Amino acid sequence: MPWAEAGVLSASGQTAAAALATLGVGKGDTVLIHGAGGGVGGFAVQIAVAAGATVVGTASEPNHEHLRTLGAVPVSYGDGLAERVRAAAPDGVDAALDASGTVAALQASLELVSDPDRVGTVSFQPAADQLGVRRLSTERSPALLTELTELYTAGRLRVVLQQACPLEHAADAHRAVETGHVRGKVVLTVD
Ligand SMILES: NC(=O)c1ccc[n+]([C@@H]2O[C@H](COP(=O)([O-])OP(=O)(O)OC[C@H]3O[C@@H](n4cnc5c(N)ncnc54)[C@H](OP(=O)(O)O)[C@@H]3O)[C@@H](O)[C@H]2O)c1
Numbered sequence: 001m002p003w004a005e006a007g008v009l010s011a012s013g014q015t016a017a018a019a020l021a022t023l024g025v026g027k028g029d030t031v032l033i034h035g036a037g038g039g040v041g042g043f044a045v046q047i048a049v050a051a052g053a054t055v056v057g058t059a060s061e062p063n064h065e066h067l068r069t070l071g072a073v074p075v076s077y078g079d080g081l082a083e084r085v086r087a088a089a090p091d092g093v094d095a096a097l098d099a100s101g102t103v104a105a106l107q108a109s110l111e112l113v114s115d116p117d118r119v120g121t122v123s124f125q126p127a128a129d130q131l132g133v134r135r136l137s138t139e140r141s142p143a144l145l146t147e148l149t150e151l152y153t154a155g156r157l158r159v160v161l162q163q164a165c166p167l168e169h170a171a172d173a174h175r176a177v178e179t180g181h182v183r184g185k186v187v188l189t190v191d
Contacts, residue, residue, distance in 0.1 A: 009145075009152065013145075014148065032057075037183050045072045056073045057074055058081065061076060092112075094115075096109035099121075099122055109133070121135060160184025160185065164186075
């Protein structure tokens, strides 16, 4: 595994895996993942699919084909989100993970998932407390990292890198992240 991918897997990969485990996502579940084309969300999609779940993911239109390649049914965020998710998952949504950091994602999740204990966010969101949405555990561990490297080795988990920048171009990396529309992850490298 290249170092740039290893850095991403151990960070966002473990965040996604720990969050899904806290929500108890597994075989037979239908899970909604907000920000499914981003760093954490992209891992969450693949890990949930590998666990046997059906995934509906939110992203902007240019990322829909990318979400399909990860294994998710893509849905656009914005007005009417809950209705679009219902159409994509007519049998209902069992759990929802917010990796977008938006209040709209939390509200739609609470509307769609009957058990509020299975709705959570990994983003810092004051609104989560007000709405009663769980801030999920993202505790990392050697066991979790082992599971992820096994999935990677088996070809069931891809690390998506939008760009890898040498450290002296850190400002460019920050500008890319600040757009809020990175596909996968931006990585800084040191030779
Ligand atoms: N607790 C932890 O350990 C931990 C670790 C890492 C990250 N985080 C948190 O997790 C969140 C995600 O991090 P990340 O690195 O995955 O971020 P990211 O790569 O920047 O992804 C953000 C995603 O949000 C989507 N998005 C942008 N505007 C949106 C909107 N209005 N509604 C819905 N989705 C929208 C983007 O999709 P499009 O590009 O398709 O628009 C993008 O895929 C952040 O809040 C971060 O702070 C927590």
